[in-house]
């Protein structure tokens with residue numbers, strides 16, 4: 271039986287906390303005994319760098335190598351998965367992934383290349399989390415085609431919340447045309463400073479405008495310097511500052527994800543007021 275859940279962490283907006291959420295969720299799940307693979311699907315390689323997996327000895331094989339091999343119908347090279355000492359495995363990425371995105375244009379079954387790469391790995395993991403790049407290009411479409419579900423980090427500002435309509439519409443299109451099982455697990459409010467009207471209003475707007483259609487996680491991730499520091503340290507917030515408010519919020523979020531939630535009506539694309 272297929273027990274592996276593949277979750278894409280996606281938002282075409284940059285800097286909304288996708289990478290931080292992928293790492294925190296992944297490490298949090300690993301701390302609870304789950305076998306976790308993190309896939310860096312962003313040529314910027316922020317997840318790779320943030321976990322210190324960009325050592326030149328380790329980064330010979332990246333997601334680009336996996337995808338190029340699949341495009342050419344060659345065997346996937348061995349040894350590309352890096353183990354991080356906090357208990358998660360990582361498929362790293364670097365700028366080569368941008369070239370791969372271009373090769374996909376003429377590839378057969380181009381939307382399914384990542385899915386085909388991940389298929390043989392599913393037996394080894396309970397969760398595969400894909401950190402998407404801030405665009406809705408072909409690599410992100412590949413992530414959505416490979417995933418069972420999507421988590422959408424939303425920065426607590428009005429404009430990023432508005433961009434969700436476009437994202438949800440793309441997710442619905444992928445669901446209709448290439449991946450009928452795809453679900454939206456939920457949207458997670460990130461980088462929130464609840465002392466400001468802007469963050470409070472964004473939360474209200476998000477819950478009122480989208481809450482009927484998609485789950486808005488109860489957890490709100492606050493803005494915190496400890497989270498900003500982790501990307502330079504090669505470790506998660508749980509190891510860097512376990513007692514910080516950001517770490518505590520991500521702990522609760524991990525529990526929320528593990529509990530699952532009610533399915534919402536996702537057939538219509540909601541519009542932000």
Ligand SMILES: Nc1ncnc2c1ncn2[C@@H]1O[C@H](COP(=O)(O)OP(=O)(O)OP(=O)(O)O)[C@@H](O)[C@H]1O
Nearest residue numbers: 284285286287288289290404492493494497498501
């Ligand atoms: N809760 C937080 N508090 C403060 N800073 C944060 C928080 N979460 C993330 N950051 C910082 O904000 C920046 C953007 O976060 P992150 O890289 O996770 O976003 P992203 O959506 O993956 O970005 P991109 O779209 O560029 O890949 C990073 O410098 C990160 O360290």
